[in-house]
Amino acid sequence: MSPMVSAARAGLARGWIELRQTFTNGQDLWNYLFPTVILLVVMVFMRNSTVPGTNFSLGSRTLPSALGMGIAFGGLITTAMALTVDREDGTLLRAKAIPNGMFGYLIGKIVLVTGMGVVSMVLQLTPGVFLLDGLAIGSPTGWLTLIWVLLLGMVATMPIGAIFGSLFSNPRSMGIMMLPLMGLIATSGIFYPITNFPAWLQWVAQVFPVYWLGLGMRSALLPDSMAAVEFGHSWRHLETVGVLGAWAILGLVMAPIVLRRMARRESGSSVAARREKAMQRIT
Structure with missing residues (x-):
């Protein structure tokens, strides 16, 4: 077995172990449940309001948008937070000291962050189906769209x-x-x-992945008639793939360069200095 394959297998195992540990940690369980409860409460209060120009519930329209928001939040914030925590406690330095350790470490983080994103999505979508009306959950095409938007969204946001x-x-x-x-x-x-925003703000929003992840999730879980209220009166799947793909390429090109430079700067003395600063803040 090649060293890279061994490192990948170790990373997969590590990611799965860390994911399981999130179900036994009170803070992680709180991070799963608290945002879910808040979002569902907000959407229930919004369900009697309607999307402008339609009779469709604004709460039902917001649920898939929130799922897209969760993908972006997990890929950007959760990944960044995990990396900084592991730098501070020396985990990253230990991974660096093992042959192909950084490769295995990154595989593990991909498994962890993706798994957390899927769990959060299930927690939000399952009760939302029963609390909100009008979601198009019976279409196999819709579920396929949800899967490719989820995967492409993770690839577009995690490297960033x-x-x-x-x-x-x-x-x-x-x-x-x-x-x-x-x-x-x-x-x-x-x-x-977004069609109710100023034109310049619409164009700014469409540069970044958050808008396209929300649009992709809406195209998966809302009736086709709701495309009429979107920009261009279309779900714009090709544009979604194009923009998210561009962010994915940018991240996949830049992330290895930045990570290698960061790893070269890691040393026992730098970890010790960060720990000392952390202890000073606590005391």
Whole structure:
């Protein structure tokens, strides 16, 4: 068995173990359940409102949009947070010291973040189907669309998240990423159709993955008639693949370069210095 295959198998095993551990950790369970409950409560309150120009429930339209938002959030923030935590506690340094350890480490994080994203999606979608009306959940084509949007969305966002995680030396710096991401979510048609925004804001939103992930999930879970309220009166699958694919290519090209440079800077002294700063903050 080649060293790379062994590293990949070790990474898969590590990712699966870390994913299972999230079901036994109180904080991780809270991170699964709290956003789900908040989103479902918001959507239930929105279900009697309608999408402008239609009789369709705004809450039902928001559910698939929120699923797309969750993919973006997981790929960007969860990946970046995991990388900075592992830098601070020395996990990344230990992975670097093992032959092909960084490759196995990244495989493990892909499994972990993807698994967490799928679990969160199931937790939101399952009760949402019973609480909200009008979702097109009986179409095999819709489920296939959901799968490819999920996978392409992860590939488009996780490398970018890894790049940002490489730029920050401690998890407490993640607030710098949260503010612009919240702005993107607010302007990307997640909670309200983008066609009601100013034209310049529509174009800005369409540059980033958040809008396209929301659109892709809506195309998977909403009736075809709802495409009429979207930009261009279409689900624009080709454009979705194009934009998310462009972000994926950018991330896959840049992430290895940034990660290699970050790994070269990792040493026992740098980990010890970060730990000492962390202890000083605690005390």
